[in-house]
Amino acid sequence: ASQERSKSSHIVALFNKKIKDNRTLYVHLNSGEKKNKCEYLDFWRDVSNVDTPVDIRVPAHSLQSVKLYLETYEIGYSVMIEDLQAMLDEEQQEMDSAARSAEFFNTDSFDFSNYHTIDEIYSFQDQLVAENPNLVSKIVIGQSYQGRDLNVLKFSTGGSNRPAIWIDTGIHSREWVTQASGTWFAKKIVTDYGRDPALTAILNQMDIFLEIVTNPDGFVYTHTSNRMWRKTRKPNPGSSCVGVDPNRNWDAGFGGAGASGSPCSETYRGPSAHSESEVKSIVDFVKSHGNLKAFISIHAYSQMLLYPYGYSYTPAKDQAELHTLAEKAITDLKSLYGTSYTYGSIIDTIYQASGSTVDWTYNQGIKYSYTFELRDTGRYGFVLPANQIIPTAQETWLALMAIMTHTNNNPY
């Protein structure tokens, strides 16, 4: 497409059916005396034979005279593009937009400081695997209600069913800083393996599983329709309200206070425990793996680090250790940018919540079960500015490293 700005121009297709003399067109357009006129016309489809129309681009200032000329000689024409410049501008805009968003050639050029669509994140995952085939693989643990793959990245340096750490982000779709951080964590792992002693030590003994878009249907919905959507997108029979809260759908205190029985509620527990495929797929994975030692589920916002229980005031058996480790983790987190976190059990720190993820995983015997609530504390809330993605991911990573290091150093 032409780079120069041109005044609006028309493309005119010349139909030769109407001319009386088949050769008139040819002659007139190419005759010496008419040549001057032709110099100002840009033929996009040149004269070939009398049966085929020609296409010409007419600059705006010539439009009147060209039309008059054609009408005078009874040469039929029709306008195909009213305003060429507008079309070019629009096309350029689309191209710029596409260049900004989707296309990255490798994970080094992925823009971590911006929010991405599900397609971009899924492409990133495949690209990361392709670039690091000896460290990263992708496992599809199931499908969402609407049939989207539930992708988990496995980071492993070998062994067979090694003790492992699970991290998930995006279980609540509106918490965009979490999926964004998850992609950053994925890249961080491959970058630091072999360079950072602490991470290398962990990966030499343990595997890491990372599910970045844990609620893909909800995530798509936050892009297309409602930025504040939290739940899954499964319809509820007998109700016009859609979705189940995937963090109230786990079989831990299910049915008790701390979740809602109303499909219209943001904390609807669902018709039964593990009714949501997004949840059931993780349940099945955890049970069949059988060797997870830490389970970290990442949410936003509130700046909290939480451990079980949410459904009960009964302290977790390992409360003392979990509390001390949480304190270490948030101290490390704070060291980077001064971000303050509160910490404690779910029920003491934030609110009572039944059917939550880490209550179930803890009851399965996964001792180091934690929930994060990332930035901020309400100023922007769910719509955290993109320029905070990387700082958030960086500081959170320090807390994750504290938990993973402790897990690795304290086998059980």
Place this chain on the structure above:
Amino acid sequence: MGVMIALVLAVCGVTGSPTVTFRPETASTDVPADPNIVPQMAKNTEQEQLLVIEVPEEDVMETGELNPNQYPAQRAAKVVQHYLNTRHGSPFKLFGLQRVHGGNAEDVADSGRKYQLEITVHEIISNAAQKCSVEVLFPRGEKQRSADVQASCEELLKINTTAQEQALYEQFKTNKSLVSAQYLPDSHGHIEPQNKPLWHLGIVASSFVMLKESSENSLYNMAQVVNITQQATEDDHLKFDCHTLLHELVSQEIVPWKLLFTWSPAEGVKVVQMEQLPHCHECEKPPNSD
């Protein structure tokens, strides 16, 4: 203390977590008849219902010394933020709760529960912070009454924003057209610089709602200003109509409110009308493009 508290809590049973119900919308009694506001048609379907966050009556909150890591002190402290914003907020002055240091709570017979807290408040735009001693009384019995707050954060209130406010006010007054903006912030958390004062005004106006609606069983933050539109007025103050989304953390609900409010440097923000909008189950709001 630890053991005693555990016993007390066991006897009381599980804490009050808000239940959410949906009732058909009826004409709100708070809203005076105003020919300019067309009430929503009350529909007795699930589609258009007002969110009712029912707060259980059980008295299960901590009394005595409060752990600043835990929600009772945090929720009470957040109310102070809303209070300060209603009193002193402006397009160039906004308060945020930065930190809860500690405090205690006690029942006051026939009144309610009183929280005394040490908190750090910051003024977000200048980034100045101050430690303040505050008191929040959550009333008992009268459901409609909002919390009483005593807070003096004198240093922060001294921050002088008069010049900027006056300049903005003049700008609005001399502008030929009425301003409006949508989706502040947008999906990516972005706000155009010229819209920031409008966003701040939306937050201040919403603080009146958040203050009114807050209880020991809730925690409110602004989620988003859906739109804010300047209204024509003969008066000295400026007038705005805005549609905002509040996020109630405990129920996790997004609660839409419509507000009509005025602002001038001299008078600050005053809310003329506030109306909770029907809960939108399938809000097909056009999102901001990526």
